[in-house]
Amino acid sequence: MTASSSAREQIQGTCFVVGSACVFALVALIVKKDPLPLPIATECRFLVSWVIAIVFMLLYRTSRNLSWFGPPQLRAWLLLKCAVSFAFLTCWWSAIQRAPVGDCIAIIYCSPVLTSLLSRALLKESLAPLFPLQVLLVGVGCVLVLDPPCLRNYFVHVASGGEGPRPHGDYSLVFVALALAAIVPIVTRKTKDCSWIEVEHVSACLASTVLDPSLVLVHYAIDGELPPMPQAASTEVCLILLAACGSFVGLAMQTKGFQLAEPGKASMFRYVEVPFAYVLQRFCTSAPVEWQATVGSALILTSCIVGLRRKAPAEDTPDSTCKSPGELAVPDAVDARAVSEADADLEAQS
Numbered sequence: 419m420t421a422s423s424s425a426r427e428q429i430q431g432t433c434f435v436v437g438s439a440c441v442f443a444l445v446a447l448i449v450k451k452d453p454l455p456l457p458i459a460t461e462c463r464f465l466v467s468w469v470i471a472i473v474f475m476l477l478y479r480t481s482r483n484l485s486w487f488g489p490p491q492l493r494a495w496l497l498l499k500c501a502v503s504f505a506f507l508t509c510w511w512s513a514i515q516r517a518p519v520g521d522c523i524a525i526i527y528c529s530p531v532l533t534s535l536l537s538r539a540l541l542k543e544s545l546a547p548l549f550p551l552q553v554l555l556v557g558v559g560c561v562l563v564l565d566p567p568c569l570r571n572y573f574v575h576v577a578s579g580g581e582g583p584r585p586h587g588d589y590s591l592v593f594v595a596l597a598l599a600a601i602v603p604i605v606t607r608k609t610k611d612c613s614w615i616e617v618e619h620v621s622a623c624l625a626s627t628v629l630d631p632s633l634v635l636v637h638y639a640i641d642g643e644l645p646p647m648p649q650a651a652s653t654e655v656c657l658i659l660l661a662a663c664g665s666f667v668g669l670a671m672q673t674k675g676f677q678l679a680e681p682g683k684a685s686m687f688r689y690v691e692v693p694f695a696y697v698l699q700r701f702c703t704s705a706p707v708e709w710q711a712t713v714g715s716a717l718i719l720t721s722c723i724v725g726l727r728r729k730a731p732a733e734d735t736p737d738s739t740c741k742s743p744g745e746l747a748v749p750d751a752v753d754a755r756a757v758s759e760a761d762a763d764l765e766a767q768s
Contacts, residue, residue: 431679432687434671439691441668446523447698448661450514454654455645457634460508462655464630466662468622474615487623488609488616495608500621502605504629506598513591518705520696524563524715525592527692527722528556532600540604548724555721562714564589689719 452459478484488496514522531552537543609617638644672688692715700707 427678428680431675434675434678435687436690438668438672438675439688440694441664441671443519443523443691443695443698445661445664445668446514446519446695447702448657448664449511450519450703452654452657452661454658456508456512457630457637457645458655459511459658460633461626461630462658463507463662463665464622464626466659467618467666468626470666471615471619471622475619478615482613484613484616487620488612492609492612495605496612496617496620497624499602499605499609499617500624501629502598502601503621504625506595506602508633509591509595509598513589513595516588517592518699519703520692520699520707520715521563521589521711522592523695524692524711524718525560525589526596526599527689527718528560529596529599530722531556532597533603536600536604541607552721552724555717555724559714559717559721562710562717689722692719
């Protein structure tokens, strides 16, 4: 490979990664603006993924010796991975509708620190010398992101004797999604011997036929009625279908970007999702962008970059640090280690 072609592929790959980050942020914005009830929205999203997975299965099942429900010895891990991914997506989409989209995406990027701690406890992976610095950056950054809608308004409320601005949103589900986001890479690692097509098919099939209908039944048991359909529901369904397709396209763009460019360098541009999300929050929603949240998100991204820089000498793959929300939103949230899959798999996703 000549130097010019290598540079061209690096530029093309970086553009794919940047594009995927923007797509993930746009998907989050669509979910926030769409008033469709959560169980119906997630059902539409998983049905689209299932149809796409079936198409890939029919095309490559014979040539790659794929199984509709994965290798028998890994099916327990596949089911666990699918359940965790479904729980993440459900909490994540619900969280986006309750809090500012830029703040949500910034907070979810704290997941690498939790993943490192879980990997240490469950997989006995060693922590880097700079890990305490990452924890400090993430902790301070998260507090600053939360301060505009929560902490500062709370103190104003107390100081004014009950008067003052109310918080911008409810962040409880964001932290539930954050905990699940930290678990997903570890569980995904256990399914590394499965093709991404198998994982996607099992995930979408299980979610659309079992998990999401169960969510609807729980909603009915609690409220005594099925989730209401808003007026002009066909328009809302189309938006969710667009978000589902966007999630898949974004993941394909990110995977292709890591195939063309050097993963360590390309990963640095994945974090453009956070500032882009704040731009969308500023111009497409009613939630303001506070300077404290901007500083806090910068600290969180600095923690991610510190994690990437410390792994560069070992040439580790990028997903050992940060998982973007859009990436996790796809049930087959391809682990970064899957970047080394066969060339045929790579071409199939482009």
